[in-house]
Amino acid sequence: MTDIQRIRNFSIVAHIDHGKSTLADRLIQLTGTVAERDMKAQMLDAMDIERERGITIKANSVRIDYPAQDGHTYVLNLIDTPGHVDFAYEVSRSMQAVEGSLLVVDASQGVEAQTLANVYQAIDADHEIVPVLNKIDLPAAEPERVKEQIEDVIGIDASESVMISAKTGLGIPDVLEAIVQRLPAPVGDRDKPLKAMLVDSWYDSYLGVVVLIRVMDGVIKKGDQIKMMKSAATYKLDRLAVLKPQMVDIPELGPGEIGVFTASIKQVRDTKVGDTITHEKKPCAAALPGFKPSIPVVFCGLFPVDANDFEALRDAIEKLQLNDASFSSEMETSAALGFGFRCGFLGLLHLEVIRDRLEREYDLDLITTAPSVVFKLHMKDGEVLDLHNPADMPDLTYVDHIEEPRIKATILVPDEYLGDVLKLCQDRRGIQMDLTYAGSRAMVVYDLPLAEVVFDFYDRLKSVTKGYASFDYQITGYREDFLVKMSILVNDEPVDALSIMVHRDRADSRGRAMCEKLKDLIPRHMFKIPIQAAIGGRVIARETLSAMRKDVTAKCYGGDATRKKKLLEKQKAGKKKMRQFGKVEIPQSAFIAALKMDE
Template structure:
């Protein structure tokens, strides 16, 4: 049981690649959490994919003991959070469990878009924020300029910001002292009924479901019967502990402490993030406010390349869902691709990470359909209906009959883009091309801050990649949804040999439909192998064809055996061949190879 005044709960927030995980490494090393031999770089990023890409995907917790300059020993609970916009849900949960945050800003790059988003979340939780200017050892570092940016953009006093270099170990003691002196201790009543917040849960093959909790009031110990207030289930706690970062079992967790419990739970769906855990015999009167439900933003279909792998895919997705509660899935079938799943993600990077984890961790070959967003379709009033209905459309193949549609609404986002001045013109053009509406343009410390409203449909394809390539990686991008707006949207179908291919259908704005359709037809012409008959590839909106390409037939020289003789003999053979090809086209089926699907669906990545 730790004295409340000696506890400090804090998270590290920053833009992607500003040095959060490296700073966490140094803090663990400095406080003796791991020995030199046990240490590895980005020790809290325990997935291979996190280390390879240099990004944090899952928020991680570690408990450290630190003896301060005043001679007292403090218990520090550190939460390392992701920096990318797609994992903002992980950040919000971590911040709810803390009283303060270290705001890490790169001394060379300054304040970026995601820094702002995470800081504002932290301010909403009424946190004490300690600015840390990292990478001061770089030749291009300019700490004074960054201090001014923090004051101008974020609105935090930065004259007492800690100057540090996580890589070389400069300023680590000052960071630890700032945590102890500036971040307030948690509040809590040990004698009140148990009230603990369920911050995160994941599946461990040996321990079952591991639950990360933050105790608000009371205490939780081994052998205690606890109740999940929202889930309504009761469980017997069989293990209580903390991560240092190795697992350490503890007799109990008291008020203000962060740790984990296991209770022989096999189904992670019983452990809803944001739930309140209380004692069965002496329950709390009311639950904690919890977190808002996570809303998937981008949808796409995942299909196995080999249809025999469908059961393996079902099992793999279910297992992965245990470790990442922020994506959803439901079964779907496609005439072209067979059985698969329609999955919902928080953004494109999230989609990419889940797809890569399925491929690596579960050894699956997958086809991903074109990403799409959730559209709201207002239908006209049908006979016998009391009022007109509104439906949500996740899959373009399920689009209702155009005659029934009164209007279609698409989701819009408000995007904040930071970009150096020399790339501003190209970025403005990119946003205009994507139907963006400019809201604001200001200059802060020699960089432009752009605010644009954009349709999410235009962003999910290749907007982020284009933004990075235009600005040579210097632009930063953050967004939040601002609701649905009506748009002139149409369903574009791709027909191969007059047969619609449902996996390639997409919803596009009428203005962009022709260019997108022509591009898709050209790609498919190169990708589909030639058959013995001519194959038309068409892009169509309803019954109107807007683009067409034709794959020429493979020719067999039927006149080769005619040497000399009358021309009518040759003509007869050619006519016979022509009739045969006509018949073939009517009855022949076109086999589209899986590689063609994969390449065509990657169209937006070029």
């Protein structure tokens, strides 16, 4: 049993690549939580895909015992959070489970867009915030300028910032002392009925469902009968543990503590993130407020390449949804692709990660359709429909007008790239709302259509600013615009997965670009293939992929020209027949590549 005054719960928040996971590594290493021989870089990034991409996707927690300078030993519960805008939901969830945050800022780069977004989430959650300046050993570091910037842009006192280099370990003991001295202890009452928050849950093939909880009031012990308040399901606890990244069994968890339990939970859908856990016999009076549900912004279809894998895909999606509450799905069927799921994501990176996880962790082969956003169709009879998939577009004679989602995008960019960024936003039908300066960096606020941002806006932004711009957005609402559905025909057959909604003024150039791109992406066949873009019945662009040909006249040397002509005519007739019956195979990589727009 730990005295509640000796517990500190905190998360590490920062922009992408400012050193959250590396700082977490140093804290684990310095306190000896993990033996030196077991240490590896990015200790808390457990998934292969996180290690490969060098990013944090899931918020992970670890419990550290720290003997402080005042002679007491403190229990520190650390949650390492992601930095990407697509995983902001993970961050907001972790914030609810802790009382304080370490705000990590790169001393050479300064405050970035995601730094702002994440710090505002911490302020909303009523956190005590300790600024930490990382990478002060870099020659380009300017700690004094960055301190000023934190005070100007975020508005928190940065005079007491802790100076560290997470890579070399410089200043890490100061961070531990700052956590103990400056972050508040949790509040909770041991004698009240049990009230614990379900922070996260994941599926383990040996243990079943593992649930991460934060105890607010009361005590939870091994062998207790517990009840989930939302689903009203009851379980008996098999095992209670704390994460030191590996599980270490403990007899009980008191108020303010964070730990995990297993209880032979078979169904993943019984453990809803944000649920309240209490004792079955002596429940608490009211449930915790839980989390705001996340709103998916990008939709795409996931279909198994082999139709027999549909059940396996359904099972895998269910297990992933438990682990990632911001990912939603519903069944759909497609004429070309059979049965599959229409899935909602928080962004394109989120989509790629989920697709990779399904293919890796569950060994599935998937086809992904074109990502799209949700449009609102206002019909002439006054009905309003949500259009998730452009292929389902009804006849235009019944549609009065179409509305598309808009976002408010905040971009922080060094002065010399400002012109390129403004041009990029204008090209994407953006409306400028604000332009201010924080030091030598411009902060631009734009109103942009989400459909233009979804595909590759982020990639383009990074390339025109040589990687120096940072970008964050929130959804503001819907607005009417002149939108049309553009279909792509390959060999005169419409390809469902490639139909997209575009602005009428852009349709011709988008259509031409898609056809040119597909011409390079589709492998050549034995017959020639026309690739067309059409709006309704009108073709607006066309490319022709020439056939692969065998030189049938190779064996004719000398002799009459009519012999060669006869052979060529015969070949031509064969190609024509092939084209009538031939099926065109479009490789999976072509679908996503065709949609990435390079101006």
